[in-house]
Amino acid sequence: MPTNGAPTKITQGSRTKGGIGESTLRPDGTLKVTGEFAYSSDMWHEDMLWGQILRSTVAHAEIVSIDTGEALATPGVYAVLTYDDLPTEVKNYGLEIQDTPVLAHGKVRHHGEPVAIVAADHPETARRAAAKIKVDYRELPVVTDEASATAPDAILVHEGRDDHHAGHVPHPNIVHRQPIIRGDVDAARQRADVIVEGEYTFGMQDQAFLGPESGLAVPEEDGGVHLYIATQWLHSDLRQIAPVLGLPEDKVRMTLSGVGGAFGGREDLSMQIHACLLALRTGKPVKIVYNRFESFFGHVHRHPAKLYYEHGATRDGKLTHMKCRIVLDGGAYASASPAVVGNASSLSVGPYVIDDVDIEAVALYTNNPPCGAMRGFGAVQACFAYEAQMDKLAQQLGMDPVEFRQLNAMEQGTLLPTGQPVDSPAPVAELLRRVKAMPMPPERQWESSEGADVRQLPGGLSNTTHGEGVVRGVGYAVGIKNVGFSEGFDDYSTAKVRMEVVGGEPVVTVHTAMAEVGQGGVTVHAQIARTELGVTQVTINPADTQVGSAGSTSASRQTYVTGGAVKNACEIVREKVLEIGRRKFGAYHPAWATAELLLEGGKVVTDGGEVLRDLADVLEGETVEVEEEWRHRPTEAFDLRTGQGNGHVQYSFAAHRAVVEVDTELGLVKVIELGCAQDVGKALNPLSVLGQIQGGTTQGLGVAVMEEIVVDPKTAKVKNPSFTDYLIPTILDTPTIPVDVLELADEHAPYGLRGIGEAPTLSSTPAVLAAIRNATGLELNRTPVRPEHLTGTSLSEA
Amino acid sequence: MDFLRPASWEEALAAKAEHPTAVPIAGGTDVMVEINFDHRRPEYLMDLNRVGDLSEWEVGEESVRLGASVPYTKIMENLRAELPGLALASHTVASPQIRNRGGVGGNLGTASPAGDAHPALLAAGAEVEVESVRGSRRIPIDEFYTGVKRNALAADELIRSVHVKKADGPQQFSKVGTRNAMVIAVCAFGFALHPETRTVRTGIGSAAPTPIRAKAAEEFLNAALEEGGFWDNGKIVTPSVAKQFADLCSAACNPIDDVRGTASYRRHAVGVMARRTLTWTWESYRGTRRTTEGAA
Amino acid sequence: MRVNFTVNGRPQEADDVWEGESLLYVLRERLGLPGSKNACEQGECGSCTVRLDGEPVCSCLVAAGQVEGREVVTVEGLADYAKQRAEAGCATGACGTSLQNAQGWQAKGTDSHTGEGAELSPIQQAFIDAGAVQCGFCTPGLLVAADEMLERNPNPSDADIREALSGNLCRCTGYEKIMDAVRLAAARQGEAV
DSSP: OOEETOOOOEEEOSSOOOOTTSOOOOTTHHHHHHTOSOBGGGOEETTOEEEEEEEOSSSSEEEEEEEOHHHHTSTTEEEEEOGGGOOSSOOEEOSSSOOEESSOOSEEOSTTOEEEEEEESSHHHHHHHHHHOEEEEEEOOOOOSHHHHHSTTOOOSSSSOOSTTTTTOSSTTEEEEEEEEESOHHHHHHHOSEEEEEEEEEOBOOOOOSSOSEEEEEEOTTSOEEEEEOOSBHHHHHHHHHHHHTOOGGGEEEEEOBOOOOTTTTSSOSSHHHHHHHHHHHSSOEEEEOOHHHHHHHSOEEOOEEEEEEEEEOTTSOEEEEEEEEEEEOTTSOTTHHHHHHHHHHTTTOSBOOSEEEEEEEEEOOSSOOEEOOTTTTHHHHHHHHHHHHHHHHHHHTOOHHHHHHHTBOOTTOBOTTSOBOOSOOOHHHHHHHHHHSOOOOSOTTEETTEEOGGGSTTGGGOOOSSTTEEEEEEEEEEEEEESOOTTOOOEEEEEEEEEEETTEEEEEEEOOBOOSSSOHHHHHHHHHHHHHOOSEEEEOOOBTTSOOOOOSOTTOHHHHHHHHHHHHHHHHHHHHHHHHHHHHGGGOTHHHHSOEEEETTEEEETTOOEEEEHHHHHTTOOEEEEEEEEOOOOOOOOTTTOOSOOOSEEEEEEEEEEEEEETTTTEEEEEEEEEEEEOSSOSSHHHHHHHHHHHHHHHHHHHHTOOBOBOTTTOOBSOOSTTTSOOOOTTTOOBOOEEEEOOOOTTSGGGOOOOSSHHHHHHHHHHHHHHHHHHOOOOOEESOOHHHHHTOOSOOO | OEEEOOSSHHHHHHHHHHOTTOEEESSOTTHHHHHHTTSOOOSEEEEOTTOGGGGOEEEOSSEEEEETTOOHHHHHHHOTTTOHHHHHHHHTSSOHHHHTTOOHHHHHHHOOTTOTHHHHHHHHOEEEEEEETTEEEEEEHHHHEEETTEESOOTTOEEEEEEEEOOSSOEEEEEEOSSSSSOOOSEEEEEEEETTTTEEEEEEESSSSSOBOOHHHHHHHHHHHHHTTHHHHOOOOOHHHHHHHHHHHHHHOOOOOBTTBOHHHHHHHHHHHHHHHHHHHHHHHHHHHHHHHHHO | OOEEEEETTEEEEEOSOOTTOBHHHIIIIISSOTTSOOSOSSSSSOTTEEEETTEEEEGGGSBGGGGTTOEEEOGGGHHHHHHHHHHHHHHTTSOSSOHHHHHTOSOSOOBGGGTBTOOOOHHHHHHHHTTOOSSOSSHHHHHHHHHHHHHHOSSOOHHHHHHHTTTOOOSSSTTHHHHHHHHHHHHHHHHHO
């Protein structure tokens, strides 16, 4: 029986050409605009069942009993599974710490934790059956913040921790702690003419990718299972899934289905194991698709954070020192918390030169929703705080906020607080100069001959102002994000590249396990193959586990690392092709032996441009295929006491200027323009680069003015798990986003490129906040800013 | 669940009489969300899309008879002159897609305090025409909302139409949401000048358990406008009058803190919207007067 | 229950429909038309936008039983729909050259599996050309909404575009390239007439 929606090869070339540096169009574009591109939720199999997850209705409780009898007896129900049905001793999973139960065992630790799973012949049957499962909870007190988590009598979210961070954390409810000490803060403070302190709060942001978690598990004849899934990293999923199923990894075949956005939210497992368990139990294909409500419980969020900062500066505007504490709420399970702590601490200074620092970042275990990866990953929260500090310092010093930043801006060679030198261009001052130089959008654009156009005013279509109370503000921010996996992680990618002649034309096939989540990696892979191998037609194979790992589509790393792997494999293929050419035709022309040879336009040419042979002739009767791993430069772990170490491999810098108009009476904000300047090293696909920068900028805007998952501090329950109350920007909330792209090559990276996806998400938020502060004169130490914060009405009337 | 498909109004009434638990569905904006999110499993769903006259409207001498299912888009496009407040409110309803399907019948049936049509209907003055096999009646809008998401409908009754007074003066509608489009009201305010009777009417949404009028504020303003001869002299409403009107509108609220906003913000914002909509309508009234005078 | 209706010009019959099913579910799971996307099921994202008797609506908020006897156009039928509209326009003398001919995006031999060269509507082609597609999940709904707007308003201002598309959420692009795509489609449409 066919599996509808299984991905197929995509060949691009007869019409769409283009090597690196060109704005080649997406190879999957046509499929996506015609509705034919199959996302994981579009998978369909005759005779398939629908899986449904029963989730906890409380945040912290002992499970006294679970009664599945009535659910199982429901006609149309094929299976109901709980913890007791898990087939092996491996019952937990996790990215770094295996602390997350596949199904709750004896206890639930957060609202919405999976407790039982059902497979039935219709989603409604599955829902009704799940509703019939009786779970008896004995509620426990909830741990919701640093005070309650680290109190002497605090309930431990995880008892008996034996993970590799357990030994160095000051409290078992702290997942990981990373201090960074450099220089002498006390001495440096003596030199400061001004000192500013600030306490900042960053709300819980959701990735809110539009394609909810979903997939199809098809049981296979050999006792294995084939999972079609939307994820960010197939091999990481596989490593976590197979042991729980009790299957060797080669019996769990994974194919990437269409991914409807990710932004970090698909780094952790969601329904993968559940679908496989149900498929293996029932012997039938099982599809699980979360609805939006469930999606809010089905993936981790961006860590909400409290950030305490102290900066000093001399009268002439030089930063003297920085002290900070960053407390990230990791929620009930570790997910990526340790790595987020590493980023937050090591990037807490921002793109500035400060020699004397005292930094501490921790992530908590609480009963709040688990938090982990989201675009910007720890650097976002820090940037929000340090940029607010920069504005405060500039104000106290009576300096222009941009000039103050430029005066302290990091450059190539600057040491990070970890002692690591920045060994590639760091054009921080230049990026600021560029955003400042952008022309200012005209004032009062809402005025027209027919009166006020409310669509251009704060409040928009809701018709709240015709100009009354509206004040303009301008704000600037800049940020630094690391690229790639840091702290000694063996961060590699694998690419398989084949070159052959088909129909008289040389063609290349690229096969990687890279998760295309919308970023355009497939476009870039084809461009790299064209550039390196001089062909037009490139076929991109579906991503699956039949090829080696490509690592995660996160940390702005895929173009760098998997792109690097494709480039590397192509180079090896090229050498092999040239060897064949030398073998076949070397006798006919001396240049085969003596010249630097290239593959261009379907031919072997010398670097002087002389054509030696058609590739079709060289490859006649031959197929060259290479599968190679490729690594970026190794990194080191941070010292657990001092935080010193060469932990990062590359950095990405972006600066923003926000122009906002605030209805100061109603506290409503309209962002008028959000200009960005970013150094991308080398724009492999300029159109895609712009798309990444504008998209990341908009996510930063969202968390500045509207996006927040609200968790009740008394119950740790999520109050707004829906798109009616978790708001993301519409097209009417999003301004024009002019982008100025700088290309200063990083000589260590393929083509000199920089990972670009995350940096624009960092500085966008603080720029908008700075602009709102500029318009209102308010201090605004939390994000998102809500109307009540701008109108002095945030306190309860009761 | 059963799906009822009455082909006419009479069939719909008969079906509702036979199955009082039947949930009517027209635009689907509220009902389908509840079904999709598993919040509701009615025994019967009754589709009203096939009852054609629910999607029609008639403009009469005094009022507009607006079928319960006339989509908001149609109200915006066709009734801006007769029902300016409701047309403005319609424009703030959710998204273009929703406005193409939803009508005031859904807002009234759900009777959520956040329904966008309510403040406009309260301010304009309206009657809800409801009917059952037992007969038809008209419920004044002020008496329609009986509690949080409760209305004056009997179990066997369906909403047929709304009779809204044609505007005899300027009307305005404002709504605060934390997004510039597609947003549920944090709070909303409808305001109408009725020069013929020299009165004003208000409507407040999402700032009390039900949509309400700010009656004390209306009375104050009626008196102040009369006393100052404003209706005749067309002067600018004095800031102190506007402020007191706004304060009384704020005072009429009985809001709660929830995930969309705090009670005190709602109270504050209603006051701001009251003041602004008063200003806008009054400016418009003065402009009309000047034009009329100029023409005469 | 059974539901009969027309999708993309073809009569369709869905059997054993549960009364609580939405039009979206029937299209996706019963009729093999998964192009309309399910992203929120509460009318907040527009990913499931289809035309119901010509009007853009959220198909997640239409009960399956409500479409009995009605006409639905989904993203899968958008190219044909636009083509017929263009041809009808020509038949009435409204345009000299068909949009397809003018834009030169008609089939030129499909490129293997990408569908490169497939016949697309102007708005579909513009979305590809302008880089308005990233993950693509919002794309079908946006295309249906944008196509309908251009049908009503061939020369939209930026504010008009934003208003018309304010019911369609996109999480990847920041909307800038979507604006570009709609402007591009409008401009090409203008040239063609």
